Amino acid sequence: MTDRITLFDTTLRDGAQTLGVDFSPADKTAIAQALDSLGIDYIEGGWPGANHTDDAFFGAPPALGRSTLTAFGMTRRPGRSAANDPGLSALLNSGAPAICMVGKTWDFHVDVALGIERSENLAMIGDSVAEVVARGREALFDAEHFFDGYKANADYALACLTAALEQGARWVVLCDTNGGALPHEVEAIVATVAETVPADRLGIHCHNDTGNAVANSLAAVRAGVRHVQGTLNGLGERCGNADLVTLLPTLALKMGFDVGIGPDGLKRLTQVSRWFDEHLNRAPDRHAPYVGESAFAHKGGLHVSAVAKDARSYEHVDPDAVGNRRKILVSDQAGRSNILSRFADLGIAVAADDRHVDRLLEEVKRREAEGYAYDGAEASLEMLARRMLGQVPDYFRLERFSVTDERRYNARGVLVTESEATVKVRVGNRLEHTVAEGNGPVNAIDIALRKALEPHFPTLAEMRLVDFRVRILHASEASGAMPRVQIESANGDGARWSTIGVSTNIIDASFDALGDSFAYKLYRDGVVAPE
Numbered sequence: 001m002t003d004r005i006t007l008f009d010t011t012l013r014d015g016a017q018t019l020g021v022d023f024s025p026a027d028k029t030a031i032a033q034a035l036d037s038l039g040i041d042y043i044e045g046g047w048p049g050a051n052h053t054d055d056a057f058f059g060a061p062p063a064l065g066r067s068t069l070t071a072f073g074m075t076r077r078p079g080r081s082a083a084n085d086p087g088l089s090a091l092l093n094s095g096a097p098a099i100c101m102v103g104k105t106w107d108f109h110v111d112v113a114l115g116i117e118r119s120e121n122l123a124m125i126g127d128s129v130a131e132v133v134a135r136g137r138e139a140l141f142d143a144e145h146f147f148d149g150y151k152a153n154a155d156y157a158l159a160c161l162t163a164a165l166e167q168g169a170r171w172v173v174l175c176d177t178n179g180g181a182l183p184h185e186v187e188a189i190v191a192t193v194a195e196t197v198p199a200d201r202l203g204i205h206c207h208n209d210t211g212n213a214v215a216n217s218l219a220a221v222r223a224g225v226r227h228v229q230g231t232l233n234g235l236g237e238r239c240g241n242a243d244l245v246t247l248l249p250t251l252a253l254k255m256g257f258d259v260g261i262g263p264d265g266l267k268r269l270t271q272v273s274r275w276f277d278e279h280l281n282r283a284p285d286r287h288a289p290y291v292g293e294s295a296f297a298h299k300g301g302l303h304v305s306a307v308a309k310d311a312r313s314y315e316h317v318d319p320d321a322v323g324n325r326r327k328i329l330v331s332d333q334a335g336r337s338n339i340l341s342r343f344a345d346l347g348i349a350v351a352a353d354d355r356h357v358d359r360l361l362e363e364v365k366r367r368e369a370e371g372y373a374y375d376g377a378e379a380s381l382e383m384l385a386r387r388m389l390g391q392v393p394d395y396f397r398l399e400r401f402s403v404t405d406e407r408r409y410n411a412r413g414v415l416v417t418e419s420e421a422t423v424k425v426r427v428g429n430r431l432e433h434t435v436a437e438g439n440g441p442v443n444a445i446d447i448a449l450r451k452a453l454e455p456h457f458p459t460l461a462e463m464r465l466v467d468f469r470v471r472i473l474h475a476s477e478a479s480g481a482m483p484r485v486q487i488e489s490a491n492g493d494g495a496r497w498s499t500i501g502v503s504t505n506i507i508d509a510s511f512d513a514l515g516d517s518f519a520y521k522l523y524r525d526g527v528v529a530p531e
């Protein structure tokens, strides 16, 4: 039987401490449901009694199928009984079936931060766990600053764990609260702790301050812990928490543990990770292990021909196992094998000796010399290839566009800058002529173009422009400076794609990138060009 590792997600509690992240109760519900659909064992929803958001969330908790909703809080205050502690009551009243309480285990913190007798701190831990267990809930104990505490006074740190375990805590979780521990220290300390505490009741909670949150968690697992805490995409204050999205496949695929989510759960990992970033309105990390867009991307010609023969030659796991996909990048160094693999990837059947392969390769090289870079703009590459093969209908044809920018004082005397775009496009045999205002020239063109196209292609309303990047090429030759515009678009279903445009005129480059993005969306939807 494979060893089972219990996963505990704290995205909604520790992750909510991330700078710039502010979850509403509705966000929390959506994220909890995504975690539940993956099959994560515990979902820590927040701290009841600490703020309105968490009260609202626990007041109307999401219906969970597989995950256990957990409330976070502190052990009882000094000098009170657990039964009369308002903080503890708020945890119990939240109705959460599991309760995770944090307490001190570092004698220095007990002496200085709390300023209480060390025996009272032990009693606070034991009493609180006993109260939670007596009220029929599962108790977990987060041993704050455990590794620093253990280094300072191992006996006392262990006594804190024992106090929780003796009163029935299901898990005692060793927290590297400051994130400063290193993997070899974690492995050595956990191994010693496991001589006293049963490893199947030990957990680990790591922060990424030395870039080792995942490595520390794995070191702890090697030393025996069977409960791992972390967050989606490594969210968390400062440098983040251990990234569950990296830990899950590593534990399952490389170390052979049962992480409770099964092969089907693992296959949903890429989608959940990207959905989460989408929900946070930030671009997913292309280089994220396992789930990043570049995680299984191959660029060098040599790599590509080897991968085409046997993927194991340059891939550490099968991308399919985590729901990701292999990606062949076409670039300046591209050889025929790159182009052929990319074609296969796009589902385009073409013979190795097809003349289109050489023509496309030539075209890509010519454009890259001009400043196009297709390694991050696959949708434009796909449009280029499919147009060359005659597969993309002529959805619309630009007759002309113009943009004006105006900076002026408005009726209220406020200085404003507004753009107005006029677009004339032909759709089938209809000529559309539209005008729109925007907060900038690209925005104005985007709106004007949508006005012209949406009556013919209603699905365009499902996509939006989410990122716009400009890079100046050949900046040293002032007269020859060339802006390269890259646009990222997102669809309602979570799909994202990037398109590119290059021109000496930035608006012109933007128009090309925008046009490619619309065409890609229509092609993807299988839209037929109107007569």
Ligand SMILES: [Zn+2]
Residues within 6 Å of the ligand: 014, 177, 205, 207
């Ligand atoms: Zn933490």
